[in-house]
Amino acid sequence: MEEEREQKQKGRICVSGGTGYLGSWTVKRMATLSTPPSGWIQIFDADLDRPDSFAPAIGGCVGVFHVAHPLDFDEKEAEEVKVKRTTSGTLGILQACLDSTTVRRVVYTSTVSTILLNDKAVGSDSTVDEDSWTDVDFVRRLESFRGAYVVTKTLTERIAMEFEFEN
Numbered sequence: 001m002e003e004e005r006e007q008k009q010k011g012r013i014c015v016s017g018g019t020g021y022l023g024s025w026t027v028k029r030m031a032t033l034s035t036p037p038s039g040w041i042q043i044f045d046a047d048l049d050r051p052d053s054f055a056p057a058i059g060g061c062v063g064v065f066h067v068a069h070p071l072d073f074d075e076k077e078a079e080e081v082k083v084k085r086t087t088s089g090t091l092g093i094l095q096a097c098l099d100s101t102t103v104r105r106v107v108y109t110s111t112v113s114t115i116l117l118n119d120k121a122v123g124s125d126s127t128v129d130e131d132s133w134t135d136v137d138f139v140r141r142l143e144s145f146r147g148a149y150v151v152t153k154t155l156t157e158r159i160a161m162e163f164e165f166e167n
């Protein structure tokens, strides 16, 4: 019974953004959880601008950590370009998970800024939770540092959750 449970839990995991700070730590941490066989890691070329490009990496996996996200704090690109990239790239990843029929769980890295920034939460000491979504128009009006990052993270997470409910 225990052996069967262990077998079920084993399987390949895909990490998007494996070159980044959190992604590389995720990969390293997984390597220390068990003794990995040789050739345990495979590197795939994938880009959020090409939503279909993640499918080969995801096929056959049991889990996906979707960590990749552009952190363009210098605002070199327009907000709408980044929103399109992160939303369509994330939907491509989620669709590949669904199509794989093997993926059982997807972990998406959120950020506190997707729930903190709205005219009710700012300056108040009330509790915020998953229902206290950041208001992207409020953020745009603030014209604050990292505003486009907050907008991309909020809209991407919302679209990912819609996909989850629909599927």
Ligand SMILES: NC(=O)c1ccc[n+]([C@@H]2O[C@H](COP(=O)([O-])OP(=O)(O)OC[C@H]3O[C@@H](n4cnc5c(N)ncnc54)[C@H](OP(=O)(O)O)[C@@H]3O)[C@@H](O)[C@H]2O)c1
Pocket: 016, 017, 018, 019, 020, 021, 022, 023, 046, 047, 048, 049, 067, 068, 069, 070, 071, 085, 109, 110, 111, 112, 153
């Ligand atoms: N670090 C934190 O304190 C923190 C806090 C809250 C939430 N998060 C979230 O955690 C995630 C990772 O953050 P991080 O700090 O590890 O960032 P990071 O070091 O900048 O890593 C970002 C990763 O995303 C990849 N990426 C960027 N644009 C891409 C694209 N168009 N297509 C495919 N991959 C792309 C990067 O690949 P390249 O190197 O090839 O560009 C890199 O591997 C993000 O979703 C972020 O919002 C981080």
